[in-house]
Amino acid sequence: VPWVSFLSDLVAPLYTCGIDTGLVVDVGFTSCRAQPTCFGSPLPCALRVSNGGAAAVLLQLQQSLIAAAATQAQRRALTNMSLEDLEDMAVKVLYVRFDLRDSQQQQQQEEQQQQQQEKQQEQQQEKQQEQQQQQQQKKKQLTFESAESLDYIAKDGTRITVPAALRWQCTEFLFRSVPPSEMAADVGESLVELVISSLRSCPSEARRLAIQNILLCGGMASLRGFSTRFSKDLFTALQQEPDLKPLAATASLGLPPSPPSIRQWCGGSMHATLHGLQVYTQSDWLAGVPLPDWASVATAAAAQDNASAAELQQQSVSSTSRTSPLDSLQQQQQRSSEGSSSRASAPQDSSREGSPRYQQQQQQQQQQEEQQQQLQTQTTFIPRLQLHTASRDPHIPKPPPPRRVGSSSSSSSSSISSSSISSNRSNSGPEVESVE
Structure with missing residues (x-):
């Protein structure tokens, strides 16, 4: 699961x-x-x-049928009937009676009918008969009730007759229409x-x-x-x-x-099938998280505390995994420096300095310091790109000032200056692109 x-x-x-x-x-x-x-x-x-x-309904049905049984075989079959058989009988035989007529309207109609009957007993006998027939038809339409009795056959073959009134009387106590003295259970x-x-x-x-x-x-x-x-x-x-x-x-x-x-x-x-609801996963069970209870505040608070503790633990694990080796070495260096200072402050005996355990500790410290130095040199040395130029002159030299001479000389000077500019540009190109 x-x-x-x-x-x-x-x-x-x-x-x-x-x-x-x-x-x-x-x-x-x-x-x-x-x-x-x-x-x-x-x-x-x-x-x-x-x-x-349902248990009270079945008990009421069983006791009522035992009281209404006609033979000893029926009483014996009803007494030995199991709970499953009683449920099967209730589903096949019982129903709930209802009457949709309003009680107040019914009383008013009856009073009016009595007054009409007193005044017109002799003259309207035929009309009264028609009204009675109409009332009976309305009662049949608005009242759900059956006048037929049913037979139920038990497992041993005994035929049990269920009266028509008993089919709906067993369920009336659910609606409190039966006096408590007639009920089989409280x-x-x-x-x-x-x-x-x-x-x-x-x-x-x-x-x-x-x-x-x-x-x-x-x-x-x-x-x-x-x-x-x-x-x-x-x-x-x-x-x-x-x-x-x-x-x-x-x-x-x-x-x-x-x-x-x-x-x-x-x-x-x-x-x-819905998502985003309270769920108890298999990992929670393996972690020992208590089962949640929607009606208990204590279990909900405990679940929140456990969830927050698990989140903090995950954050700490992720933070430790993300630390660089330089940080870990610095932490080790601090620990070793603290240990060395504590050892320096403590009195050292000559017998302790000559012990092999002390020599092993010193060798381990030296090896750690050498590893730290190597890592520091590797991390601090970063090669950089440098741009070397052949000369410190500007890439594009300024043209010489114009001379006040004739047109021929001015045209020749302009051609010379343009050629010098193009040559300087061609010469300066590879110098800028040379990168080590």
Whole structure:
């Protein structure tokens, strides 16, 4: 493994949508968690955890089926059923029920219908029947609920019948619509309560950013109707909170292409392809650098100290490698001079001067001094180019002054002067170019 990148499991799902800010709700096996993240940095102060999870759903399903079993063989098969078999049954049988009708509008419609029925009982019996049929059709369209029971065949061949109401009642405690006395396990807060509590503990400027991208993770989030029920309950809860009511208009649920059960793994793989992030390399492991932790300040400070120490060490090594041999010899000379002065100040016995060890030290010092002198002579002697000329006269002599004579004499003098100038130029050329 060349390098490892550390990432929180509640931050990784955001990378599946190509964003770094949002709110992740994880429906895990033993607990449910909610944590916001702003610009790639998680907010641990806003982390909220509850006891409910997939394990509580499976326990509720098992106990409810044992209580509703018709034969002893079904009870025995349900009691001996493994965790993997219960998960397989939950995926094939369970779903989440939701009703999109507003409760207030429903109450107003019922009151109006009762008044109309009291006033027009005798005259509008046919109209009432038509209205009831329309309401039933609307209820079928706005309510996700099935009236069919399903059969599940266990590994030993036992046929287990799951009632229609039990198919959605096992998941209701995740949304806290079941009284605690009917629950098989202590769940705690619901998913919507977790999100509301997490938003309250966030800074005011981070709430609007986080609620715009809500991602659901976990195997139970893959059940049919889960995302619709969660978004409906969250919108209703935000409308009831005075300080969080403006956020209801901006809340949105992200739907990346990956399923909720593997969104954390997909986000981690996408994060690993990015560059410039915190990475723990193989050289760090061999050097004994402690593992980084995004939630710990001590490990981050230790990593920075180790990195700065490594940089200083590299700089010192590079500076020593760049020093010239003359500088190294000067350093050795200074050390030897200091050692010789200390030896001169110390009392020397006659027995020590005659010892072979002392003679070897003197010979080594003499050899070092000779090497230093040779290097100094080699470095100080620099050959230089010198320019030698044949004469010190100027290269181009001045022409003689004109004589006041006739035209013939002036023309002859001008021809003589021009010829002398050209001859001087030709003679001076090779003298300038002669370089040793």
